[in-house]
Amino acid sequence: xxxxxxxxxxxxxxxxxxxxxxxxxxxxxxxxxxxxxxxxxxxxxxxxxxxxxxxxxxxxxxxxxxxxxxxxxxxxxxxxxxxxxxxxxxxxxxxxxxxxxxxxxxxxxxxxxxxxxxxxxxxxxxxxxxxxxxxxxxxxxxxxxxxxxxxxxxxxxxxxxxxxxxxxxxxxxxxxxxxxxxxxxxxxxxxxxxxxxxxxxxxxxxxxxxxxxxxxxxxxxxxxxxxxxxxxxxxxxxxxxxxxxxxxxxxxxxxxxxxxxxxxxxxxxxxxxxxxxxxxxxxxxxxxxxxxxxxxxxxxxxxxxxxxxxxxxxxxxxxxxxxxxxxxxxxxxxxxxxxxxxxxxx
Numbered sequence: 001x002x003x004x005x006x007x008x009x010x011x012x013x014x015x016x017x018x019x020x021x022x023x024x025x026x027x028x029x030x031x032x033x034x035x036x037x038x039x040x041x042x043x044x045x046x047x048x049x050x051x052x053x054x055x056x057x058x059x060x061x062x063x064x065x066x067x068x069x070x071x072x073x074x075x076x077x078x079x080x081x082x083x084x085x086x087x088x089x090x091x092x093x094x095x096x097x098x099x100x101x102x103x104x105x106x107x108x109x110x111x112x113x114x115x116x117x118x119x120x121x122x123x124x125x126x127x128x129x130x131x132x133x134x135x136x137x138x139x140x141x142x143x144x145x146x147x148x149x150x151x152x153x154x155x156x157x158x159x160x161x162x163x164x165x166x167x168x169x170x171x172x173x174x175x176x177x178x179x180x181x182x183x184x185x186x187x188x189x190x191x192x193x194x195x196x197x198x199x200x201x202x203x204x205x206x207x208x209x210x211x212x213x214x215x216x217x218x219x220x221x222x223x224x225x226x227x228x229x230x231x232x233x234x235x236x237x238x239x240x241x242x243x244x245x246x247x248x249x250x251x252x253x254x255x256x257x258x259x260x261x262x263x264x265x266x267x268x269x270x271x272x273x274x275x276x277x278x279x280x281x282x283x284x285x286x287x288x289x290x291x292x293x294x295x296x297x298x299x300x301x302x303x304x305x306x307x308x309x310x311x312x313x314x315x316x317x318x319x320x321x322x323x324x325x326x327x328x329x330x331x332x333x334x335x336x337x338x339x340x341x342x343x344x345x346x
Contacts (some may be wrong), residue, residue, distance in 0.1 A: 023101045030160035031242035031252070037087050038305045042181050042337060045087075046077040047250050054192050055200045057270045058317035062269045065317045068200070071273050073192045073332045074341055078185060079334035081241035081252045082164035082260065083176065085157045088147060100169035101327055102145040109325075110225030119143055122167045123328040124152060125305065127225055138225055144345050162240040164258045164332040170297045170324045173261045173333040184337040185262040187298045187319065188276050189336055192257060194301065194316040197250030203315055212234040217244055219314050224307035238304055238330070243289050256306065258332035259299040259322070266296040266321040271285075296321035303330040 008136070035045035056069035091097060102121040110118055122145040125138060147167045157163065168176075170184075179184050194204050197309060201207050204214075209218035215232035217238040222229045227315040228236040233243070240254040265286035275281055286295035299322040302314030313320060 013099060022213065029242075030240045031081070031162070034081070034084060034086065034162055034241070036090050037180055039180055045080055046055075046337065047080050048077050048339075049075065049193060049249055051075045051192070054195060056188055056276070056317075058200075058315070059094060061192065061315070062318065063326075064319060066270060066314070068268060070275045071188045071192075071276050073186075075191050075339040076185075076189055077325065077337040077339070078189070078193050078249075079272060079336075081244075082258060082332045082334050083168075083173075084162050084241055085147070085165045086161035086166040088168070088176060091282070095175075095179060097172075097175055099147055099167065099172045099327075100325060101167045104184055105325075116123075120146065120220050122146055123326065124150075125225070125259055125329065145329065160240070162242075163238050164253070165256055165280075166329050166332050167327045168261070168332055169327040170261050170322065173335075174263075176333075177206055177335040180231075180335065180337075183261040183336045184261055184333065185336040186276070186280050187262045187300065188280075190260065190262050190300045191316050193249055194247065196251065198248060201316075205245070213242065217314055218253065218304045219256045219302065220305050220307035220311075222307065224305065224310040228307075234295075234304060236304070255301045255316065257304055258330050259320070260301045260302050261299055261322065261331070261333040262298045264298045266298045294323060296322050298322070299303075299331060305330055 020335050038044055051072065051074040053070055053072045055068050056071040057066045059066055059068065069093065084264070089231050090218040102120050104120055105113065105118040107118065120140045121143040124142045124145050126140045128136065142152040145151065147154050147166060148157055150157065150166055173184055195201065196204055198206060203209070207262050209298050211329055213233055219226045220236070231235070235271055238257055244253060247253050248256050261318070264280035267281055267285060268288055270291055271281050283295050288294065288296050299320050300318070302318055306312060307316040
């Protein structure tokens with residue numbers, strides 16, 4: 001069986017919760033002009049950020065988020081939006097790439113599983129209805145769920161070209177980035193970008209929660225996982241990219257909507273700044289207390305399933321572990337292009 005993401009993250013809610021089909025209005029693009037990727041245009045659709053020193057982490061809302069420390073990042077470009085279905089489709093059309101969710105699990109890596117158990121599948125949230133109060137039963141591995149079929153067989157991304165691509169594993173995200181000559185952001189780069197110049201602020205927009213009259217991110221409003229009121233206009237599902245105000249760096253959906261992969265291996269607390277500045281922790285350093293034998297990568301930003309009563313991870317400092325060999329229906333990504341430092345004058 002494919003390893004599940006850590007409890008508390010939440011995943012895509014099926015139509016039993018009323019969230020999968022909301023008509024044409026919820027599917028319209030929120031940005032008029034979305035740039036499609038082109039290897040010949042290395043910075044198309046990106047924003048250039050000047051690096052610097054910032055306070056990474058937080059006095060922990062969750063124990064894995066701190067303690068905060070001063071970290072330096074260099075200059076880099078970062079995607080203005082999460083990678084969309086249309087952008088990922090262009091990559092697949094150009095390369096013939098097959099995502100991890102579309103491949104059977106390799107027998108050599110999973111010798112104890114049957115052929116049936118290793119067939120292509122991905123993780124989808126099924127809600128709390130029949131599962132009651134058992135969080136382990138709130139999601140399910142659905143054969144046939146992948147980036148083209150986000151809720152499983154019978155679902156599609158038709159009309160959702162501007163939605164963030166999901167069911168993307170770390171390997172898939174890295175392959176897309178490399179196609180464009182880019183990389184996935186380090187955890188420090190991602191958090192620096194997410195803060196938008198508001199060092200140490202609780203949210204990407206400041207210290208105060210978003211007003212109900214002007215939602216600032218696609219999150220879960222209500223008691224998770226029972227009901228999402230949809231006050232932000234997107235009930236229990238991703239939103240097309242760019243439907244909420246950009247942060248101080250001009251980046252859209254940097255928190256909420258879908259979780260985003262980083263290049264760093266996960267540990268339950270921040271590693272020393274010296275390690276971060278040297279490229280982040282190694283695979284050997286990776287450890288998730290819930291599954292200590294399985295190395296994982298850091299995912300950042302929270303998703304449309306983050307509710308204040310359960311997850312509360314739609315903040316720049318928030319972080320969670322993601323299995324490197326699987327994705328889910330609330331996990332996407334964006335890419336970076338680092339700018340080499342100018343040589344020091346002699």
